[in-house]
Amino acid sequence: MKDRxxxxxxxxxxxxxxxxxxxxxxxxxxxxxxxxxxxxVQLRDKQQEKGLQLPVARRLKEICAQAxxxxxxxxxxxxxxxxxxxxxxxxxxxxPVSIVRRLMPSAIIGCSANNVExxxxxxxxxxxxxxxxxxxxxxxKADTRPATLDTLRAVKQAVHIPVAAIGGISEENIDAVLEAxxxxxxxxxxxxxxxxxxxxxxxxxxxxxxxxxxxxQD
Amino acid sequence: MKDRxxxxxxxxxxxxxxxxxxxxxxxxxxxxxxxxxxxxVQLRDKQQEKGLQLPVARRLKEICAQAxxxxxxxxxxxxxxxxxxxxxxxxxxxxPVSIVRRLMPSAIIGCSANNVExxxxxxxxxxxxxxxxxxxxxxxKADTRPATLDTLRAVKQAVHIPVAAIGGISEENIDAVLEAxxxxxxxxxxxxxxxxxxxxxxxxxxxxxxxxxxxxQD
Numbered sequence: 405m406k407d408r409x410x411x412x413x414x415x416x417x418x419x420x421x422x423x424x425x426x427x428x429x430x431x432x433x434x435x436x437x438x439x440x441x442x443x444x445v446q447l448r449d450k451q452q453e454k455g456l457q458l459p460v461a462r463r464l465k466e467i468c469a470q471a472x473x474x475x476x477x478x479x480x481x482x483x484x485x486x487x488x489x490x491x492x493x494x495x496x497x498x499x500p501v502s503i504v505r506r507l508m509p510s511a512i513i514g515c516s517a518n519n520v521e522x523x524x525x526x527x528x529x530x531x532x533x534x535x536x537x538x539x540x541x542x543x544x545k546a547d548t549r550p551a552t553l554d555t556l557r558a559v560k561q562a563v564h565i566p567v568a569a570i571g572g573i574s575e576e577n578i579d580a581v582l583e584a585x586x587x588x589x590x591x592x593x594x595x596x597x598x599x600x601x602x603x604x605x606x607x608x609x610x611x612x613x614x615x616x617x618x619x620x621q622d
Numbered sequence: 623m624k625d626r627x628x629x630x631x632x633x634x635x636x637x638x639x640x641x642x643x644x645x646x647x648x649x650x651x652x653x654x655x656x657x658x659x660x661x662x663v664q665l666r667d668k669q670q671e672k673g674l675q676l677p678v679a680r681r682l683k684e685i686c687a688q689a690x691x692x693x694x695x696x697x698x699x700x701x702x703x704x705x706x707x708x709x710x711x712x713x714x715x716x717x718p719v720s721i722v723r724r725l726m727p728s729a730i731i732g733c734s735a736n737n738v739e740x741x742x743x744x745x746x747x748x749x750x751x752x753x754x755x756x757x758x759x760x761x762x763k764a765d766t767r768p769a770t771l772d773t774l775r776a777v778k779q780a781v782h783i784p785v786a787a788i789g790g791i792s793e794e795n796i797d798a799v800l801e802a803x804x805x806x807x808x809x810x811x812x813x814x815x816x817x818x819x820x821x822x823x824x825x826x827x828x829x830x831x832x833x834x835x836x837x838x839q840d
Contacts, residue, residue, distance in 0.1 A: 453715035454697070479672070482699035486721045497671035503704045 412512050412532050413443035413474070414616075416609045417568055417590040420464070421448050424543075424596045431463040436601040438471045441609025444588065446493055446514075448478035461487040474512055481507050491532065496522065505530035514568065518551045523559040523567075531565060535590060538571025539581065542593060553584045560585030575607060582615040630730050630750050631661035631692070632834075634827045635786055635808040638682070639666045642761075642814045649681045654819040656689045659827025662806065664711055664732075666696035679705040692730055699725050709750065714740065723748035732786065736769045741777045741785075749783060753808060756789025757799065760811060771802045778803030796826060800833040 418437045420430050434445050445468050449457050461477060465487045468475040474490035477483050481504055484492045491512025492504055501515050515526035517534040526534050536556045538548040548571060560567045569586035574594040581589060589612055598604035615621075636655045638648050652663050663686050667675050679695060683705045686693040692708035695701050699722055702710045709730030710722055719733050733744035735752040744752050754774045756766040766789060778785045787804035792812040799807060807830055816822035833839075 453713075454717050455712075455715045458717060458721075480700065481703075482717060482722075482725060485699075485725055486717055494673075495671075497673045499672050499676060499700060499704055503676075504700075507700060507703055 411474075412566060414566065414587045414621075415443040415589070415612050416441055416605060417444040417446065417588040418442040418595055418605070419446045419448050419478075419570075419590055419592045420596060421450075421592050422460075423449075423451060424592050426597060430460050431467055433596055433601050434464055434467050437595050437605040438467070438473050440595075440602040440605025441613075442473065442595070442605050443609075444474055444476065446476040446478055446590075448493075448592075450478075454480055454483050457483060458486060461489065465489055476512060476514060484508065484511070493535070501526050501529035501531045517559060518549050519555060520558050520562045523563050527563045527565050533566040533568055533588065534559060534563060535568035535570050535588075537569060537590070539569055540572025540574075540577055542572035553580055556581070556584040556586060560587075575611065578608060578611050579615065582612065629692075630784060632784065632805045632839075633661035633807070633830050634659055634823060635662040635664065635806045636660040636813055636823065637664045637666050637696075637788070637808050637810045638814060639668075639810050640678075641667075641669060642810050644815060648678050649685055651814055651819050652682055652685050655813050655823040656685070656691050658813075658820040658823025659831075660691065660813070660823050661827075662692055662694065664694040664696055664808075666711075666810075668696075672698055672701050675701060676704060679707065683707060694730060694732060702726065702729070711753070719744050719747035719749045735777060736767050737773060738776050738780045741781050745781045745783050751784040751786055751806065752777060752781060753786035753788050753806075755787060755808070757787055758790030758792075758795055760790035771798055774799070774802040774804060778805075793825060793829065796829050797833065800830065 447461055447464055465475050476491040476493050477489045478493050479498050481492050493514035495516040501513055504513050512532045514533045515531040517523035517526050523534045536551050536559050538550055556569055566587035568588035568590050569581045570590035573581055573589055573591050595604045665679055665682055683693050694709040694711050695707045696711050697716050699710050711732035713734045719731055722731050730750045732751045733749040735741035735744050741752045754769050754777050756768055774787055784805035786806035786808050787799045788808035791799055791807055791809050813822045
């Protein structure tokens with residue numbers, strides 16, 4: 405089945421949360437972040453009902469498809485199917501990965517995992533990647549559980565699928581996150597709330613790319 | 623396609639809302655209400671995350687399947703697909719019926735409609751039934767819009783699919799609802815919060831059955 409699974413890039417992973425965007429259009433943020441170097445985009449809207457998220461998700465799908473950047477929908481498999489998104493990201497209280505994999509056999513499926521056990525479980529169930537976080541304080545998702553760089557390191561060593569780091573990541577701490585083994589660096593506020601979205605994304609993407617060159621990954 | 627669509631019964635429609643159930647197990651309520659005469663069951667949980675709803679939905683599906691009573695899931699097509707429920711009920715802010723129909727071609731799809739325009743739209747999009755309400759004051763769903771028996775009557779005359787009545791329906795007002803043309807009578811509190819669930823369902827089902835005989839529908 406592996407070859408049917410949508411290919412998962414490495415690098416900067418933009419999470420669009422309308423609560424953080426401060427009223428700026430989601431699709432404009434996505435477009436600029438992709439221009440700056442985002443390789444993966446997620447729509448995460450914990451507030452609005454799905455019928456209201458649908459037009460936003462549709463426009464994001466168009467923008468992402470044009471740039472060959474996969475679009476991931478947080479939580480809602482039905483919304484993802486509706487807009488033919490490339491994948492879904494689920495947390496520990498959402499539908500389990502095994503079920504999501506059955507509903508979307510060839511999709512990118514991400515799963516939040518805050519310890520090695522959860523990460524191995526997600527991998528065994530068919531996750532395409534796991535995310536570890538919130539690593540640093542952040543205002544953007546009240547219900548997140550904290551995690552440390554040590555957790556990130558331990559998860560990275562335990563699984564063979566890519567690992568995303570998330571939570572309060574910025575230019576100040578991105579190097580530590582990359583050193584700990586993050587394959588994907590998920591950002592919200594650092595890009596979505598930046599005065600210049602394209603430039604903020606570009607600087608972070610550059611740091612990732614420098615790290616990958618230094619460590620011989622590119 | 624019509625013959626592939628799960629057959630939609632008429633009569634008493636039990637909506638299980640864990641908020642109203644007061645801690646009693648959802649599946650026990652469903653079992654007793656079905657024994658009392660409920661012909662359709664819906665799980666409507668506006669609070670809990672889908673991973674937490676999953677085991678409840680699975681057990682309800684089992685109980686309903688044993689009794690050949692269709693199980694409808696409120697809002698979440700993905701949860702419905704996960705437990706192989708017989709259908710989904712969506713509101714005006716959920717995924718549109720046309721999309722739900724694409725995701726579940728042979729399912730029962732219900733749609734809340736509070737005027738003739740919404741009802742005709744839902745019908746054209748492929749809804750299996752529309753529901754009109756809240757008809758009477760109720761404590762169980764804060765975000766509902768009010769509707770009148772006149773609306774119910776007008777919707778019933780406008781569409782050819784079955785019409786469900788919902789919102790504060792009890793023994794006191796069920797006859798008026800039936801006279802206005804309801805094919806399905808959806809109840810929450812009147813059954814779920816009753817001291818004796820089976821008996822409460824039985825009395826309401828009997829009233830429906832008497833009305834159908836009087837009006838020559840049976």
